[in-house]
Amino acid sequence: MRILGIDPGVAIVGFGIVDTDRAGPRLVKCGVVTTPAHTPLSARLNSIYLDLMELLDTFKPDAVAIEELFFNTNITTGIAVAHARGIILLACYQSAVPVFEYTPSQVKQAVVGYGKAKKTQVMDMVKRILRLQDVPKPDDAADAVAIALCHARSRTSLLSQKGENDICSTI
Secondary structure (H helix, E strand, O other): OEEEEEEOOOOEEEEEEEEEEOOEEEEEEEEEEEOOOOOOHHHHHHHHHHHHHHHHHHHOOOEEEEEOOOOOOOHHHHHHHHHHHHHHHHHHHHOOOOEEEEOHHHHHHHHHOOOOOOHHHHHHHHHHHOOOOOOOOOHHHHHHHHHHHHHHHHHOOHHHOOOOOOOOOOO
16 A cells, blocks of 8 residues: 655645555655745645645555644644645545545554654654664655554554444454
């Protein structure tokens, strides 16, 4: 399965493409989509849309994993990111790629095993899980790779497999 992880933003959208199979996850590519500062929001959103459509067309992922929004103190920035996230979801829908959403805590739990892990712990585990020499750069790309790994681990859970609707399990 090929998973495209997305760390949404307006100035920088991180992406990470991970292939998974019985041998484990493998990093295919990661990077960022950037938009120039002091550009109208509509132009930035168009740029994100076009770049994401190109990523989807080039790498043909089986699934997209995207981080849910986390509003901290700057609501204005959060609203702009919400616009970008909407454009990303639209591109995925138009490309008929299923989208899975994860909170920052879910990503940390899946990658580190602790939902309140520090960013450095998440980045170190990304490097270890994928057997990389270094942590992917920049941070937005590394975050996107972590989101893709979160989906890879979540989708292989015995509790998430089709037909397993019973919340009580002996697994």
